[in-house]
Amino acid sequence: MAKKFLVVLLLIVALVSTTFTGCTSKGPSTIKIGGIGPVTGEASTFGVSTKNGYEMMIEEWNAKGGVLGKKIELVFADDKGDPTEGATAAQKLINEDKVVAIAGTVMSKVSLAIAPICQSAGIPMVSPTSTNPKVTQVGDYIFRACFIDPFQGTVGALFAYNNLGAKKAGVLFDNSNDYTKGLAEFFRDKFNALGGTIVAFEGHPAGTTDFTPFLTKILAGNPDVIYCSDYYNDDGLMAKQARQLGYKGPFLGGDGWDSPDLVKIGGDAVNNSYFTNHFSKDDQRPEVQEFVKKYTQKYGQAPDALAALGYDAMGLILQAIQNAGSTDGAKIRDALKNIEYHGVSGVIKFDENRNPVKSAVIIKIENGQQVYVTTVNP
Known part of the structure; x- marks a missing residue:
């Protein structure tokens, strides 16, 4: 009889405990x-x-x-x-x-x-x-x-053609990267549609650090502007190497330029450059x-x-x-x-x-x- 009473008591305690827990649980905090x-x-x-x-x-x-x-x-x-x-x-x-x-x-x-x-x-x-x-x-x-890049590339092309007065542009990009390749293509298409001429459209392999061969082809066309759609680490090197080859004109790029390391890498070579962006701290x-x-x-x-x-x-x-x-x-x-x-x-x-x-x-x-x-x- 005592054992039966103990079993019943334990069942009641378990039921009450389960009910209490279910009522007070609030899930993850x-x-x-x-x-x-x-x-x-x-x-x-x-x-x-x-x-x-x-x-x-x-x-x-x-x-x-x-x-x-x-x-x-x-x-x-x-x-x-x-x-x-x-x-x-x-x-x-x-x-x-x-x-x-x-x-x-x-x-x-x-x-x-x-x-x-x-x-x-x-x-x-x-x-x-x-x-x-x-x-x-x-x-x-x-x-x-x-x-998105169709808008960004279009804005870049309009700025180059209308504001910078560029009629000839060279384009350099990473041909293994969806962002850089797509942005370069949108810039090219809009610049052509405006009546401009793309003197060279050069894609480089990922990991390139010597851009001289590509820049040499671009500069042979005497561009008014060079559009670089890469990220800041490549853009800084491109600018330095283009200046070393004698290019004195402006560079233009996309939001991938926005890094404090751009100037650290490119130094004075990136002065007189422009890029499209989402935000300005001067707003x-x-x-x-x-x-x-x-x-x-x-x-x-x-x-x-x-x-x-x-x-x-x-x-x-x-x-x-x-x-x-x-x-x-x-x-x-x-x-x-x-x-x-x-x-x-x-x-x-x-x-x-x-x-x-x-x-x-x-x-x-x-x-x-x-x-x-x-x-x-x-």
Whole structure:
């Protein structure tokens, strides 16, 4: 009889314990957001700036109580600028870390490896800076915070032809990189359409450090401008080597030029260069100047466009979660589709391909400093 009573008592205790636990459990105490960027490798300054932007935005939201009443946790992975590394990072973030969305990544070639993984898993992805049009074409869970290369290449060509008065242009690019090759092609096509002449369209292999053979072909055509669509590390070398060959004209490029290391690599050779970009620290909008002030205080230098776009990409994700009232992937995706986000890089609303319609700025390198020139609207 005593044994029977003990068994019944234990069952009652277990039932009460289970009921109590079920009523008081609130699930995870944090919401995990994945962040991916190349903090090492060929575009490491891009990755560091972008990561800083992610962190700043999350810190600001957490200081106000987080999202949906929970603190936000950034789980960051270094893709090293390599598509295989990026794919591995995305799979870990989704399958092991259980993130509800991913901000990333920077380079288009890596985003193109990550996007199918996010799409298949139903995890919203917002790339801060991948400008190749193919990225968001992967599927309806893939978004970006930046303008795309057809617009950027067109703006560059218009500036070269109308503002610089260039009638002949040479083009040099990495023919193994989706970003640099695509941007070069968009510039070429628009420059030709305007009535300009492309004297040479030169693609170089990845890893090239001696650009002299390609530059020699370009300079033989006596160009008024040289368009270099590579990242800053190559662009700086190209400029130095072109100057050594006697070229005195302007260089023009895309957002891949935006790095403090550009001048370190290219020195005086990059003066009298222009590039299209997403953001200027000299933009006098109050929200921009507040961002510049806070970023500079925290990191000891002014933000570049990568930092601004990382900040906005993370802001888009967090605002979408708040608007959706949920961490469900499909609900976050739908909230992103309908969002109007006022970021430091501009007002972001998505078109049918989940690309933002937004303006570009032209930056000039003058005495080793970035100088704002103008804003170009779409």
